[in-house]
Amino acid sequence: MAHTARLDALAEKLVTTTTHISQNDARFQALRRIAVHGISDQRHVRTNPFTVQRTLAGLLEKFIVLNRDDLAEALQDRLDQLPSSNKWLPDILAFLLQLSHRPTEETHLEDVKALGLPLIPRCEVTWEQILAEDPLDEEGIWDNVDRGYHSSGDDTTVNEELHSEHTTSTNATSVNEDLLAIAKLHLTRPDPSLLDDIVNFRKHCQLPANPSEVQILSELTLIREIIAMMNGLPSLLHQRDEASHALHIRAKITVEGVGVSTMRSLLNSCVRMGTNLDFLRRWCACKQKVAHLESIQAAVEKLLGALQRELAALERSYVYPSMDTCVSIIKVFSELEQLVRPLTHLSTLIWRHQKFVSDGMASFSFLNALYDQVCMSHLSGDGAFAAVAKVLWASFDTYLRPLNNWIQSGSISSEDSDNFFIIDAKSDCVAGKMWHDRFSLRTSKNGETFCPKFIAPFVHRIVTIGKTKAFMRLLDPAVGIDSVTYGNVPFLPTFDDVQRQIAEHPCLPFPQLIEDILDKWLISAETSGKCIIRDTLMENYGLRSYLMAMPYVFFARDGTLFQSFAETVFRRISYNSGMWQGDSFLLTELAQNTIGNAPGVDTESIAVLLQPQGEGSSQLESYVTQKLSTLRLKYAVSWPVQNIIEQGTQKVLSAIFVFLLQIYHIKFLLSPELFSFRMCRSAGFQISKAMAAAIQLRFRLICFVDILIAHITTTTSSQSQMMRSQMESADSIDSMANIWTAYVQRLETVLLLSLNLKSINSAIISILVSGEQFANIWRNFIQSSPTCSQEISSLVRAHSQNVDISTVEQAIDKHFSFAVAGLRAVSRASGVAALEALAERLEWNGG
Structure with a gap:
């Protein structure tokens, strides 16, 4: 089953990379079946090593018959030096024999011997050598100096240098100076005057200082200011509280024909969304010490970038309308509410996470809360499920990497040791107690395992798989078992696997989907090592x-x-x-x-x-x-x-x-x-x-x-x-x-x-x-x-x-x-x- 799953994964990647079509395309399944059939085709058998040996012996005899004893001796010497332990050696030699073309006539021993000579590195030129040839204390060396980029005299002398006659020293220089001058012509310098109209417009649109005075604005102006606030830019609508970083409405604002209280309720909702987005931007700017929290930051930044592109498209539809458009702030608010909903959920979760007492489990508490939110969104059919689930899986993928390293090699890297639920407690313990004493579980103060709750059901299996690989690494020097033979290299589950499971089983709850995916992942890692370690202990170790x-x-x-x-x-x-x-x-x-x-x-x-x-x-x-x-x-x-x-x-x-x-x-x-x-x-x-x-x-x-x-x-x-x-x-x-x-x-x-x-x-x-x-x-x-x-x-x-x-x-x-x-x-x-x-x-x- 693990081999079939691996072939399916390889075939899907091959079809996606080659054809650039999505998995939802009707042609995808047919192409995948063709790829699987091609990969699993066993008609191409391994190279026969005896055939290769006979071919090489015939080639040596041919060299001797054609009076090329030098070639025969050189080939025989190199064949004797080849490592016999490499199982791919017959395939490599067969491939080289197929590439050979008239070796008796086309082969020159001088060229072959030159391949083994070490490369002589070029000596780098040092400043001592340069100054020895051209000292800096010569007379007139500083008479004609070419200023560098952004020199204080660039703005006034570039055109003069281009149109003026060259001096004697300039004519004597290389053509590189001409190329530099031409390149400066293509530099685009910012023009501050282009922003003058925008600055003047913002000054003209400033609201009155009296907060009790009602300001009537057009709906288009309100939409523009709301979009600016959502983008984290200054606007006429809001101001920031420096203590709490919360956003507040500046004054009484409404549009023609709408009551102040009604409009204020709508604007308060917009300000709350802007506050959540502003909190996420400030949180993403903070440095995190835990790897999976950094992945959450990166995923949130991607969502913020996608939101910014959606806001730009929304604003463009009003600035450059392709057809007659009815300006409606209610419609814009509904669209913004749908766009911002995933980020609002994330902002609430992150804000609650920062309130936890730091006991070593805070990062996992947030991960558990995010997991619960994804489960609720999936159960309720919330449109924010896909976005929040993608953030969860970005963190989960990062968290699974040390687990993947553990189940593949049975080792714990020093970078992951602080946030891993397995401890190498006694790395120097005697070999006879390695299985029971060396590795132990990290627990919190209340006795819980130091891991997210959706990993907890698989903790024992993960520990056993890793300990088995560590145990086999100790047996390898004596038994000679290759690491490939006692453990497949499992592919980490991806978010595409989650989406595929959801599409195939729409009625299954999200926790069951995650459990099935993790179970398949662990099965692919533990299939072949079980019988080998038992047989090894039975036969080789008494x-x-x-x-x-x-x-x-x-x-x-x-x-x-x-x-x-x-x-x-x-x-x-x-x-x-x-x-x-x-x-x-x-x-x-x-x-x-x-x-x-x-x-x-x-x-x-x-x-x-x-x-x-x-x-x-x-x-x-x-x-x-x-x-x-x-x-x-x-x-x-x-x-x-x-x-x-x-x-x-x-x-x-x-x-x-x-x-x-x-x-x-x-x-x-x-x-x-x-x-x-x-x-x-x-x-x-x-x-x-x-x-x-x-x-x-x-x-x-x-x-x-x-x-x-x-x-x-x-x-x-x-x-x-x-x-x-x-x-x-x-x-x-x-x-x-x-x-x-x-x-x-x-x-x-x-x-x-x-x-x-x-x-x-x-x-x-x-x-x-x-x-x-x-x-x-x-x-x-x-x-x-x-x-x-x-x-x-x-x-x-x-x-x-x-x-x-x-x-x-x-x-x-x-x-x-x-x-x-x-x-x-x-x-x-x-x-x-x-x-x-x-x-x-x-x-x-x-x-």
């Missing part, structure tokens, strides 16, 4: 590989590798708890050797960090579940991918990984102990009620952690698959970033890691800590009891932890009930069905 590797790294998609990493960490902690005091290098190496072996995972990108615990906590006395909360898993990505996957969101992925470790740690502690009970049962030992309670508690804990692990792995798998499919169909960086953010937020909610679900997460962690306490009781009993006879007493009281099983079970029941109730409440409030399913499974297995 976004797709990161999305595929993420489940293996953070979500234990390969359970064997995750189990190997987790159990090694658990054993090292149990053997040497001091290793958890800051040795991140060993953990990083372990993660790279285990999780890094998963398919598609970059081993060098994995890193494990340990955050120090808060003050007052002892790492040696805390449980492993609490120690694991200080672990942070990171996976490095390239800077373009960082603009989509913000570094803050990787903390959530790391928290999911740690949550899995904490849950799996309880399963690791409780799983092997089942075989000890089988040995006791085989020995014929009778299990007591306390022992049965311990077995039941262990079973509940194992079911609890299995349900949590299944919930985490299935949720992350389904959510990750859905996120990858959405990423593949995204059309912009904003879309991909929003998809990623929504994906992380869903994981936070479903996996109970968000801030508003911290209490439920804390309850689950407390259950895991209680499970670790129970596992320590069990492990200490197994290690300290050689026979099964001491099992009951050891289970009733744990000597190392000073916590009995009943206390652990009570704590687990308390936190379990709170967690299940919290899951149900959150599921009902947020509508997340997965949390309701998790609560039911936990209650069914752990009840």
Whole structure:
């Protein structure tokens, strides 16, 4: 669509420039269709570079056969020097071959070599050289001096110089002096006496000094004075108030047969129109600091010039009538009212605009008021619509130029930075945060965007298009994408486009017309860059590989590798708890050797960090579940991918990984102990009620952690698959970033890691800590009891932890009930069905 619109625009300009006919002409559409067909004709294919290469090779061979080895060597040397990167090189060479004519006979190497020689600039003559040849102190050099233009003696001596005999020095001069004298004959000097009659007439027509005396004038005289007042010239009717610059009627003036009050009412209306025009002339003389206000000034000056020409034509119709004309001041007033109406509207708007407090939005307030006036004129069918709309579009066209530069190049010029709604806030920000941190919106004191209101609906699209171009400019050096391939050069909408839209859709309101025009303009700028930037990030910068590797790294998609990493960490902690005091290098190496072996995972990108615990906590006395909360898993990505996957969101992925470790740690502690009970049962030992309670508690804990692990792995798998499919169909960086953010937020909610679900997460962690306490009781009993006879007493009281099983079970029941109730409440409030399913499974297995 953008290509078709561009062809139509080119065809219209071609027809208008060539035929000089307007678009309203009946022949215009037929000529435009012919031009479009000619432009879009694809029968003229590109030049075949192999054909050009064979032709040049044949030409070289021809030179050698004709014993012109010098030409062959010179041509071959120049062909070797041509840049191979220019895609138009075959077309240029083919064009030169077609222009060539008998090159063997007509080519001279001396002429060819002379083309490459540098031009020797001519030495300018200096005053020192002139004075050295002809000094100014020679005798008699000032005897004959030719006075310049407007010299004091010109008026009396020109004719004498022409008719007098030349002196010896005059005869010796060049002929240029004769030409100068002849030229002076053709000069037209103003004659002040021509204005004497007009001055005397104005003095004769002066009104009496007594303002109460009624002055009767003819209608023709009144028309002449009114037209003079409209032109901003002095007249017999009005005088200016120097303080307010308002115009007032000088005296009681009427015509024969008309009452003074009636005529005064008409003249007051004329004076009000003259006051508005005078205000516009004074405003146009003021210097504006804002570019689009300068454009409004220029458009108003054009309207004033057009009004002046209309007034001159009106005055000419009475001074030199072509037919018998009835002089009517009412008719002239009606014509003037129609001519001045657009300027009256503009004068009122500008006067109100000057009353605004300067808060940085005053110029846009005036632009918004002008836009509202155009909308009202279009809605009411006012005849002033075309003129006022042209003034609006002159300002709008100027305002769109920095926008056009932004959407084409993604840059903001220093000249437009003060009045542009986009700020290059952090030009030195790191590349990984360029999309989110570098550019921001300029807002006013009340929080509104610093732009006209008819641009406000398109602000987000404009910002996105420009940021995309700026982002692609950073990718170009590495990817080699030409700027033409990822963005068409849009044509700025013109006032002709507005008039065409109005003619095609006369019933549409003006705001809808402007919205459609701006929408087409932005579509032409954003059509081709969307898919390219997505494919570039996916293929060249590892976004797709990161999305595929993420489940293996953070979500234990390969359970064997995750189990190997987790159990090694658990054993090292149990053997040497001091290793958890800051040795991140060993953990990083372990993660790279285990999780890094998963398919598609970059081993060098994995890193494990340990955050120090808060003050007052002892790492040696805390449980492993609490120690694991200080672990942070990171996976490095390239800077373009960082603009989509913000570094803050990787903390959530790391928290999911740690949550899995904490849950799996309880399963690791409780799983092997089942075989000890089988040995006791085989020995014929009778299990007591306390022992049965311990077995039941262990079973509940194992079911609890299995349900949590299944919930985490299935949720992350389904959510990750859905996120990858959405990423593949995204059309912009904003879309991909929003998809990623929504994906992380869903994981936070479903996996109970968000801030508003911290209490439920804390309850689950407390259950895991209680499970670790129970596992320590069990492990200490197994290690300290050689026979099964001491099992009951050891289970009733744990000597190392000073916590009995009943206390652990009570704590687990308390936190379990709170967690299940919290899951149900959150599921009902947020509508997340997965949390309701998790609560039911936990209650069914752990009840």
